[in-house]
Amino acid sequence: MKRTALIIVLLIITSIVGISGCTSHNNNHNQSHNPRTGSNNTLPTSNSVNYEANGYCYHVIDGDTIDVQGVGRIRFVGVNAPERGQPGYQEAKDFVTSLCLGKTVYLDIDDKKHYDKYGRVLAVVYAGNTNVNAELLKRGLAKVMYIPPSEFNPYLWQAN
Numbered sequence: 001m002k003r004t005a006l007i008i009v010l011l012i013i014t015s016i017v018g019i020s021g022c023t024s025h026n027n028n029h030n031q032s033h034n035p036r037t038g039s040n041n042t043l044p045t046s047n048s049v050n051y052e053a054n055g056y057c058y059h060v061i062d063g064d065t066i067d068v069q070g071v072g073r074i075r076f077v078g079v080n081a082p083e084r085g086q087p088g089y090q091e092a093k094d095f096v097t098s099l100c101l102g103k104t105v106y107l108d109i110d111d112k113k114h115y116d117k118y119g120r121v122l123a124v125v126y127a128g129n130t131n132v133n134a135e136l137l138k139r140g141l142a143k144v145m146y147i148p149p150s151e152f153n154p155y156l157w158q159a160n
Contacts, residue, residue: 051126052109057100063092063142065120066100068107075120076133077110078154080145092141099127099135112149124152133157 059067063081066074081092107123116122125132134157136142144154 051106052123053107053121054104055107057103057105057127060093060097060101062089063096063136066096066105066125068105071107071121073120074105074107074123074125075116075118076125076136076142077122077150078124078144078146078152078157079133079136079142081136081142088141092136095136095139095141096132099130099132100125103127105132110150110152112151113147122150131157 053068053071055068055070057066057068061067061073062084064076064079066076068074081096082088106126107121108126110122110124113122124134133152133154137144137154137158144158146154
């Protein structure tokens with residue numbers, strides 16, 4: 001019962017954040033982007049994707065998890081970065097820190113599965129013009145972790 005209440009509260013918060021003007025982001029970029037297919041890693045135009053949330057990244061946990069003000073703990077969907085003590089941990093964390101910490105990030109929350117088993121929001125994270133999830137894969141800082149159901153196909157991010 002408590003878990004259901006928590007999920008409802010998180011959905012309400014996510015809805016409020018979306019209603020407050022961050023459901024779409026247009027930075028006047030001319031390139032379109034489809035995060036579901038991974039066609040490129042630039043910010044989407046207002047016609048191609050709606051962000052469910054955005055917020056200030058105030059803490060980087062590791063290479064695939066951040067804390068976002070007003071949204072909560074975000075788990076990068078489709079990727080798995082090394083854990084503390086494993087080779088590559090610090091490089092992945094430092095990369096995410098350089099892109100996200102102290103900045104506004106935009107979240108495309110997985111419509112097929114909003115939360116992981118730990119209650120973290122599953123999302124593609126955009127920082128500036130970068131799909132951070134895809135860039136972690138391209139740079140070899142993370143591996144694909146595809147757990148259906150998911151609206152995103154991280155295998156396609158590697159090909160671009």
